[in-house]
Amino acid sequence: MHTDILVIGTGISGLTYAIKLAEESPTTKITLICKDRLEEGNTRYAQGGIAVVSNFKKDTFEKHIEDTFAAGDKEGDVNVIEFVIREGNERLQELIDWGTQFDRNNKKKLNLTKEGGHSEKRIVHYKDHSGAEIQRALIEKVKDFENIQYFENHILVDLITDHHTGTKNKRCYGAYIISTEDKEIIKITAKITVLSTGGVGQIYAFTTNPSGATGDGLGAAYRAKVKLEKLPYIQFHPTALFPKVAGETFLITEALRGEGALLKNLSGERFMEKYHPLKELAPRDIVARSIIREMLLQNETNVNLDATGINTDILLNHFPTIVETCRSIGIDPCITPIPVVPAAHYSCGGISVDENSKTTLDGLYSIGECSYTGLHGANRLASNSLLESIVFSHRAALKSIQDLKEVNLPLSFYATIPNWKGQHFSKDNxxxxxxxxxxxxxxxxxxxxxxxxxxxxxxxxxxxxxxxxxxxxxxxxxxxxxxxxxxxxxxxxxxxxxxxxxxxxxxxxxxxxxxxxxxxxxx
Ligand SMILES: Cc1cc2nc3c(=O)[nH]c(=O)nc-3n(C[C@H](O)[C@H](O)[C@H](O)COP(=O)(O)OP(=O)(O)OC[C@H]3O[C@@H](n4cnc5c(N)ncnc54)[C@H](O)[C@@H]3O)c2cc1C
Missing domain, CATH: 1.20.58.100 (Fumarate reductase/succinate dehydrogenase flavoprotein-like, C-terminal domain)
Known part of the structure; x- marks a missing residue:
């Protein structure tokens, strides 16, 4: 199969990239693949929302820039931080225009909330399942375009590079893909290939990421000798429900602490004041380390997040998924503290990219959680990842349209690329x-x-x-x-x-x- 653009991954990054490209260039043929169903991926599980400066009476770009740089421990790229935050508002409006709902107050203004490390209320959200709502709207939108085709249950095996073609162009030419249904390996050649494969949480025992977050884009990029950067900066979310529910770790969003939920050890004592002046709303790394210290000091398996002081109406209306999930294991957050532990949550590092999401290999882009753009530095500010995805998808789409004009390899070249040459015998164990x-x-x-x-x-x-x-x-x-x-x-x-x-x-x-x-x- 040959396509102009092959997008591997259909979370917020892959979908917004495809939509933008299809809108701007209706004759470009775009092929999307994903390892599971279209909706499955980290995006769907995002609870808190997107950090965007929108209340200009109180908030400023400068404050968000400072918060992002400080959270990243001054490791972030100031130029990148600046353009991401300044461009966020327009990209958010696009998500809204494409059909995404966000909570609004009775004056129809966006209802903003606050999360750890933010100096102002600026998190735009849809109840406690913002990611699922975004994913729903984008999937509906993507289906509108005749120049986008998609294949579910298809997994990237390897990128096609000079190693396979015997050429010396230092380019990516598409990918070998395995179908999870018939286990056949197919070749999809493309002028431009985009990795938007999400996170790596599954390399840890306790993670908020779903089972598909196995770092496939990074693995394939590594084999193709593409630069990977800052991988040690794995963010652990301080508060995942303990124990797991049906084998899965469930996240208790930071927004709950933003609304006033308190961390307590199992003796019922608040402890964050010992560790940081911002207490429960200190940056995530500090809260996560403090929780582990407290667990070790008290010799306990977990700590508690006490949300009983929050108005019940707020809990039920703003956090319905959390209330429902906790109740499913016999904990009612309206009357009982929620047992929590830290869990691997977000990969701040990834495939090294420039300001348009181009990797170190020509013809290969990387967007979203699998990339390292310089926004997060050594630690991601809460709700900045969905923001990063929409800003970089937009930039990558526009740049791809320019790049396509410069790819002048003939179709006959792609036809000569060999089929997958792997081993084909099976053992049942x-x-x-x-x-x-x-x-x-x-x-x-x-x-x-x-x-x-x-x-x-x-x-x-x-x-x-x-x-x-x-x-x-x-x-x-x-x-x-x-x-x-x-x-x-x-x-x-x-x-x-x-x-x-x-x-x-x-x-x-x-x-x-x-x-x-x-x-x-x-x-
Ligand atoms: C529980 C949870 C809560 C979060 N809350 C927030 C929040 O409130 N705000 C915020 O900004 N961020 C949040 N995040 C982080 C944010 O959701 C992710 O960083 C973001 O959604 C990543 O989007 P993505 O498009 O890069 O990847 P994903 O949404 O993870 O999509 C990855 C895609 O790649 C596909 N894929 C992967 N490997 C392969 C392969 N080998 N072959 C084919 N396809 C493949 C998958 O099928 C999927 O379609 C949260 C994350 C989690 C897990």
Whole structure:
């Protein structure tokens, strides 16, 4: 199959990119693929909303810029921070024009809320399921365009590069894709390929990310020798419901703390005042580390988030999903504190891109959570990721239209690109092995590469991950390729790069904390 543009991933990034491109260039053929259904991905689970300066009576771009730079521990790129925040408002309006609903007050103005690290109320939201609403509207919109086709249940295996074509153009020419239904590997050639594959949370045992967040875009980019940056900056969300619900970790949004919910240890004492003047609304890394410290001090498995002081009407109307999920495991947040623990949540680093989301390989773009743009630096400010996605998708779409004019490879060239040349014999025990290896990876990542790290621990993790890597290569070479093997291969690669980059970091910044460079007491 040949297409002008191949977009891998249909979260907010892939969809807004495709819509913008289709609007601006109706004759460009765009092909979207996603590993599951169109709606599945991190976007769908976003609760809090999008951080955008919209109340100009109180808020300013400068305040949001300062908050973003401070949250990122001064590691962010000031130029990027500035344009993302200034362009956010127009992009938000586009989401609204494309059919997304956001909560409004009785004067029909956007109802804004506040989250940790923000100096003003500026989070635009739809109840506590903002991401699902955005995803719904974008999916409806994307179906309007005749020049967009999409394939669900198709997984990226590898990017097609000079390695496959024998050329020396230093370009990406599309991708090899496996269908999860018939397990056939197809070749989709494209003038431009876009990775919008989301997060990597599944390399950890406890994560707010859904099961598909296995870092596939990063794994494929790594194999294609594309630069990956700042992977050690994994943000842990301070408050995930404890224990898991039906095997899945459920997030308790920061907006609940914004409305006044208090963190308490299991003896019922508030503790955040010991750790930071902003208390419950301190930046996420500080709240997450404080919770772990408190759990260790008290020798407890979790802490509590007490929302009982919040007006019941607000709880029921603004946080219906949280109330319903907690009630499903016998906790009523209106009358009982919610048990919570930190969980791996967001990858601040990713595939290195420029201000138009172009990667270090020609013909390859990367947008959204799988990219590193410079916005977040060493820590993401709450609700800045959906903002980053819409701003960079827009820029990438406009740049792609320009780039398309310059791609002058003939169709006959794409036709000569070889089909997938993989092994094709099967053993029936591979599911069990991939599961075991994934669990081993998650265990070592959680124990040694979690919120608190040590240099010895990182070396120990590096050794185990190397062994896992060789086990995966073995599995890969001696089995018919399956979606599970593809995911495992990517998870191990991402973990490997993350650990290596962690060993190179010699100072604690933002979410990265190694006790060997730490100022906080070791517990
Ligand atoms: C529980 C939760 C709450 C959050 N709350 C907020 C919030 O309030 N505000 C905020 O700004 N951010 C929030 N975030 C972060 C934000 O939701 C994500 O960063 C953002 O949605 C990522 O969008 P994306 O388009 O980059 O990727 P995703 O939405 O994750 O989409 C990834 C897409 O890639 C596809 N894909 C992945 N691998 C492959 C493959 N190998 N082959 C084919 N397709 C593939 C998937 O099928 C999916 O379509 C939250 C995240 C979580 C998990």
């Amino acid at each position: 591979q599911q069990e092995i991939t599961h075991t290896l994934s669990e081993q990876l998650r265990k070592i990542m959680s124990e040694q590469v979690g919120i608190f790290k040590t240099t010895d621990g990182l070396f120990a993790a590096q050794k185990i991950i190397k062994d896992l890597y060789f086990a995966v290569v073995d599995l890969y070479n001696s089995n018919k390729l399956s979606p599970q093997i593809c995911e495992l291969r990517n998870m191990v690669s991402v973990a490997y790069v993350l650990v290596n980059q962690s060993l190179e970091l010699k100072e604690n910044k933002g979410v990265f904390y190694n006790h060997n460079y730490g100022k906080e007491p070791v517990l």
